[in-house]
Amino acid sequence: MHVQWTDLGSLLTSPLGVFWFVLGTFFGSFFNVCIYRIPLKIFWKNKRSHCPACNALIPFWYNIPLVSWLVLRGRAACCGASISVRYPLVELLSGLLFVTIYHCFPFVLGWQGHLQLDPANFLRFMHAIVFVSLLLICSFIDLQYMIIPDVISLPMIAVTPLVVYLHPDLDWKSALFGILLGGGLFYAVAWLYFLLRREAGLGMGDVKLLAAIGGWLGYQSIITTIFWGSLLGSFVGLGLIVFKGKMSLKTRLPFGPFLSLAAILYLLWGHQLSDMMIAF
Ligand SMILES: [Zn+2]
Numbered sequence: 639m640h641v642q643w644t645d646l647g648s649l650l651t652s653p654l655g656v657f658w659f660v661l662g663t664f665f666g667s668f669f670n671v672c673i674y675r676i677p678l679k680i681f682w683k684n685k686r687s688h689c690p691a692c693n694a695l696i697p698f699w700y701n702i703p704l705v706s707w708l709v710l711r712g713r714a715a716c717c718g719a720s721i722s723v724r725y726p727l728v729e730l731l732s733g734l735l736f737v738t739i740y741h742c743f744p745f746v747l748g749w750q751g752h753l754q755l756d757p758a759n760f761l762r763f764m765h766a767i768v769f770v771s772l773l774l775i776c777s778f779i780d781l782q783y784m785i786i787p788d789v790i791s792l793p794m795i796a797v798t799p800l801v802v803y804l805h806p807d808l809d810w811k812s813a814l815f816g817i818l819l820g821g822g823l824f825y826a827v828a829w830l831y832f833l834l835r836r837e838a839g840l841g842m843g844d845v846k847l848l849a850a851i852g853g854w855l856g857y858q859s860i861i862t863t864i865f866w867g868s869l870l871g872s873f874v875g876l877g878l879i880v881f882k883g884k885m886s887l888k889t890r891l892p893f894g895p896f897l898s899l900a901a902i903l904y905l906l907w908g909h910q911l912s913d914m915m916i917a918f
Pocket residue numbers: 689690691692693694714715716717718719
């Protein structure tokens with residue numbers, strides 16, 4: 639018997655939903671460490687967290703996801719330096735994403751003396767958790783530094799055979815074609831853009847990210863991801879120009895977060911998205 643969650647709201651307020659949310663926020667706390675350390679290339683150095691402003695050691699009770707930031711009201715306990723709203727935002731997003739991913743791939747069938755699991759959904763769930771987590775980290779690094787780190791995108795492409803081997807639905811042809819289509823198509827668009835405007839609009843980071851998305855989700859994901867990623871990016875870009883007047887048409891907006899968002903939407907609600915695209 640399957641435990642069915644009719645809607646996300648009822649899952650969120652159930653003990654299982656709260657479990658995934660809280661676990662997600664703790665992972666989000668770790669993602670914050672990745673977002674901070676990977677671009678500075680200090681990921682493997684000094685294991686404990688230090689205040690970036692005054693270098694004081696941060697005790698663990700100030701590292702509780704969401705709670706600490708709210709209690710401290712966004713100010714460091716050591717020196718009063720303001721803590722970026724990115725920290726609670728990433729933790730909140732991770733919590734919500736973990737619940738949503740479980741909602742899409744519920745794998746706990748029930749309890750009959752021991753835990754009963756749906757193995758196929760468990761694999762889909764794990765695949766989605768890893769995929770979404772890596773894209774979340776890439777997106778926030780891209781927002782801040784306008785780069786998508788090779789240390790994430792290239793290993794993602796490299797482990798595609800393992801992903802295909804473990805995933806119940808993905809086949810190797812679809813994944814291989816996905817890498818080629820994602821990387822190739824985007825590379826072609828980047829070239830075209832360069833030829834037309836004589837400047838690099840799309841980075842090679844985006845090309846590698848899209849190749850990784852193609853490998854992990856199959857080639858069917860690529861057109862939808864580019865379509866929705868471009869659409870979302872254009873809306874946000876236009877919104878920034880209209881409401882803030884901050885940007886000109888030449889200002890660069892990182893593309894990684896929009897591609898990531900579109901890929902995550904495809905992974906979780908793929909069929910509906912494709913139908914919507916056809917309706918456009
Ligand atoms: Zn400090």
